[in-house]
Amino acid sequence: MTARSDLASFYNMEDYHRVSNPGGFDNNGHRYNWFLILQDIAAVAEPILGLTAQVNRLKNVYNEDDYDAGTNPGGIGNGGHLINYIASLRDVAVVASGLGLSSAAITRLSSFYTNSNYSNDGGFGRNGHRVNFLPSLADLVTCGRSIATV
Amino acid sequence: MIVGNIRIIYDNFAEAGIVSGGSWLTGMPLTNMFDQALGLVARSTNATTGSTQFKIDLGIVPVVGGVAVGPTNLSPGAQYRVTSYFDAGFSVLAYDSGTKFIQGTTVDSLDLEWENPDFWYGIDPTLQLAPWIIEIVPDDQVGVTSAAQYWKVEMIDPENADGFVEVGYCIIGRTFRPSLNYDENNSFTRIELTDTIEALGGHRDYWHRGSRRSLKVTWWRLDEPEGWGDVYRMMTTLGTHQPMFVVPDPDDDENLQKRSFLATFANSPELRLIIQDGVTTGFDLEEVL
Numbered sequence: 082m083t084a085r086s087d088l089a090s091f092y093n094m095e096d097y098h099r100v101s102n103p104g105g106f107d108n109n110g111h112r113y114n115w116f117l118i119l120q121d122i123a124a125v126a127e128p129i130l131g132l133t134a135q136v137n138r139l140k141n142v143y144n145e146d147d148y149d150a151g152t153n154p155g156g157i158g159n160g161g162h163l164i165n166y167i168a169s170l171r172d173v174a175v176v177a178s179g180l181g182l183s184s185a186a187i188t189r190l191s192s193f194y195t196n197s198n199y200s201n202d203g204g205f206g207r208n209g210h211r212v213n214f215l216p217s218l219a220d221l222v223t224c225g226r227s228i229a230t231v
Numbered sequence: 232m233i234v235g236n237i238r239i240i241y242d243n244f245a246e247a248g249i250v251s252g253g254s255w256l257t258g259m260p261l262t263n264m265f266d267q268a269l270g271l272v273a274r275s276t277n278a279t280t281g282s283t284q285f286k287i288d289l290g291i292v293p294v295v296g297g298v299a300v301g302p303t304n305l306s307p308g309a310q311y312r313v314t315s316y317f318d319a320g321f322s323v324l325a326y327d328s329g330t331k332f333i334q335g336t337t338v339d340s341l342d343l344e345w346e347n348p349d350f351w352y353g354i355d356p357t358l359q360l361a362p363w364i365i366e367i368v369p370d371d372q373v374g375v376t377s378a379a380q381y382w383k384v385e386m387i388d389p390e391n392a393d394g395f396v397e398v399g400y401c402i403i404g405r406t407f408r409p410s411l412n413y414d415e416n417n418s419f420t421r422i423e424l425t426d427t428i429e430a431l432g433g434h435r436d437y438w439h440r441g442s443r444r445s446l447k448v449t450w451w452r453l454d455e456p457e458g459w460g461d462v463y464r465m466m467t468t469l470g471t472h473q474p475m476f477v478v479p480d481p482d483d484d485e486n487l488q489k490r491s492f493l494a495t496f497a498n499s500p501e502l503r504l505i506i507q508d509g510v511t512t513g514f515d516l517e518e519v520l
Contacts, residue, residue, distance in 0.1 A: 098482065100369070109340055112332075112352055160348035196345075210345035 084124035088229035092118050092222045094215070106218045115157065115218075116145045118225055119169055125228055126176045133179070135172040143169050167194055167205070170217060177224050180231045186220040187227070235482035236412040237448065238367050240297035241465055241475035245382075245403040248289040252383070254282035259397075261285050267474060267519060269302060269399035269493070276395065283396040284385040286321060289403065295326075295377040296406025299476040299493070300384055301363030304397045307336045308354035309388035313366040315379035326376035328366050330387065335488035336362050362488050367406065367481045400493060402476050407461040413448035419479070419490065420445050422517065443520055444492045446477060449513035458502050458510030471496045474519050493519040 082091060087104070095102055097110025106114055123140035130136055138155070146153055148161025157165055174191035177183075189203065194217045199209020203217075243265070250261040259274040275282045298313050305311075311333055315326040337353035344350065364384065368377045382403055386396050422445050426438040453462070469475060478491045494516040503511040 099484075100482070109337075109353060111340070157351050162351045163346065166351075205345045208344070210350075211341055214341065214345075 084121035085229050087121050088118070088125065088225040092225055094219050094222060106222060107215065111214075111218055112145075115166075115169075115221075116143065118221060119143055119173070122173055122176060122225060122228055125231065126180060129231065130176065130179050133176075135175045135179075138172050139169070139176065163196060167196055170194055170221060173221060173224055177228055180228060182224075182227045182231070184223070184227060186223040189220050190217070190224055235480050236409060237407075238297060238478045238481050239407040239465075239475050240299055240367075240402055240404045240478070241407065241473075242404045242468055243402045243474070244289045244291065244293045244295065244405075245287055245401050247291075248287045248403075250285055250287045252286035253284040254279075255285075264300070264398050264401040267400070269520065272397040272399050274395050274397045278389050278391040278394055278396060280385065280387050280389055283388060284383065286381065286383045287401075287403065288319065289380050289382065292378055292380045294374045294405055295379070295382070295403055296368050296373055296408065297476070297478070298366045298368075298382070298384065298401075298403050299363055299478075299491075300386075300398055300401045301365075301493075302361035302399045303363065303386070304391065304393055304395075305333060305336070305362055305364075305386060305388050306354075306391050307356060307360070308349070308352050309333050309336065309362075309386065309391070311364045311366075311387060312385040313364070314383045314385075315377060316381040316383070317379055319381060321381055321383060325379040326368065326372060333362050333364060334484040335486060336360055360488050363476075363491065363493075365476070365478060365481075365487060365491055367478060370408070373406070373408075400474075402474070402493075404475075405461075407465065409450065409453060409457060409461075411450060411453065413479075414451050417446070417448045441520065443518035444494075445497075445518065446479060446492075446494070446516045447513070448479075448516075449511075451511055452506055452509040453512060455504075455508055455510055458512060462500060462502060462510070462512055465496075466499050466502075469496060471499060475516075477516055495519055 091104040095105045096108035097105035119139040123136050127136050142155035144155050146156045147159035148156035170190040174187050177187045193203035195204050197204040198206035203213055246265045254276040255261050256274045261273045263271045263273045310330050312330045313328040317323040317325050338355045340350055340353045421442040423442050424440040428436045474493050477494045497515040497517045500512050500514055
C-alpha cells in the first residue's frame with residue numbers, strides 16, 4: 082500500500098477494527114488513523130508543492146504523543162488536540178487548495194470547524210464535538226481521497 | 232457487533248522458562264509471576280519503561296498462541312508490546328504485537344468533553360480495572376513468527392501513580408482455537424463468595440468476600456480432530472487445577488477486560504461422540520482468584 086492508494090481507499094468512516102478495518106475512523110479510529118492520514122497527505126503533496134509550512138507540519142510536527150508546549154508542541158495527547166486537531170484540518174485544506182482542489186469538504190476543513198463553543202455551527206466546545214467531530218473526520222477522509230487523484 | 236471466536240491460552244510454557252530483564256524488587260521478583268496465588272506479585276523498582284519489562288527464555292521452541300500478563304496495576308491508557316525472537320541475543324525479531332493500548336482500559340472519546348485533556352485517547356483515570364495484557368497471536372502467525380523460544384513483554388506506563396508496575400501472573404501458551412464458536416446456550420456470570428447468617432427473626436448478616444467470574448460454553452459439534460486434539464490435551468494437562476486464560480471474544484476490545492479471565496475447569500470436560508466425525512463438548516470455567 083502506498084500513500085496515494087491509502088488515501089484513495091484505505092481510510093473510511095466505518096468502525097475501526099484492528100484486523101477487519103484498520104483504516105476506519107469511527108469507533109475511536111481517530112486514535113490510530115489521524116496521524117497516518119496526515120503523513121500520507123504530506124507524502125503525496127510534498128513532491129508537488131515542496132516542503133511548505135503546512136506540508137512540514139503534516140509530515141514532521143503533528144504526532145501521536147502527549148502535547149508539551151516546550152518539548153512536543155505537535156502532540157495530540159494530553160490536551161494537544163485542543164491545539165493541533167483543528168490546526169491540522171486547516172493545514173490539510175491549504176495543501177488541498179495548493180494542489181488545485183476545491184470542494185465543500187475542503188471549505189469546511191479550512192474555516193468551519195473551530196474550538197469555539199458550539200452555537201449551531203462548527204464549534205467543538207460546549208459539546209459541539211459530539212456534533213462535529215465525526216463529520217470533520219469524514220471531511221478529512223473525503224479530502225484525502227481528492228488528494229489521491231492529483 | 233463483531234464477534235471473534237473464543238480463544239483459550241493453556242499449557243504455560245513460561246513456567247519452565249528463565250525470566251530476566253527489567254528492574255524488579257529482590258523481595259518481589261519476576262518468578263512470582265508463575266505462582267497461582269495472584270496476590271504474590273512481581274513489582275518493578277520504578278515505572279520507567281526500562282524497568283517495567285521482562286524477557287523469558289522458554290527453553291524450547293513451542294507454538295505459542297497467546298500471551299496474558301496480569302492482573303496488573305497498569306493505568307488506564309497504558310501501552311504494551313509483546314515480541315518474540317529467534318535468538319538468545321533478542322536481536323532477530325520474530326513476532327511483534329506492535330505497541331498497543333491495553334484493550335478495554337479506555338472509553339469512547341465522545342463520552343468525554345472536548346476540553347478534557349484525555350479526550351483523544353479516551354483515558355478515564357477513574358477506571359479501576361487491574362487490567363491484563365492480552366495478546367492473541369493472529370491465526371496466520373501461529374507457528375510462524377510465534378514458534379520462538381525467546382519472548383519479551385514491555386509494559387509502558389511511566390506516569391503510573393504507584394511509581395511501579397505489579398504483575399500477578401504470566402502465561403505464554405498454546406491456544407485452543409475452535410473452528411466454530413461456542414453455542415448460543417452459554418452463560419457468563421459472577422459467583423458470589425458471600426457467607427450469610429440468618430437470625431431466627433429473619434434478619435441476615437452478610438460477609439461478602441468477593442466474587443469470581445464463571446463462563447459455561449458448549450459446542451454441539453466440533454470436528455473429531457479438535458476434540459481428540461486440543462480438548463483432550465486440555466483434559467489431560469490441566470485437570471481442574473491448572474490455570475488457563477479465557478478470552479471469549481478477542482475482538483471485543485471495549486469489554487475485553489470484563490470478559491477475559493484466568494480460569495480453571497470446574498469439572499473436566501466431556502467428549503461425546505454422538506455425531507459422525509464430530510464431537511460434542513462443553514467447558515465449565517471458573518475464575519482463579
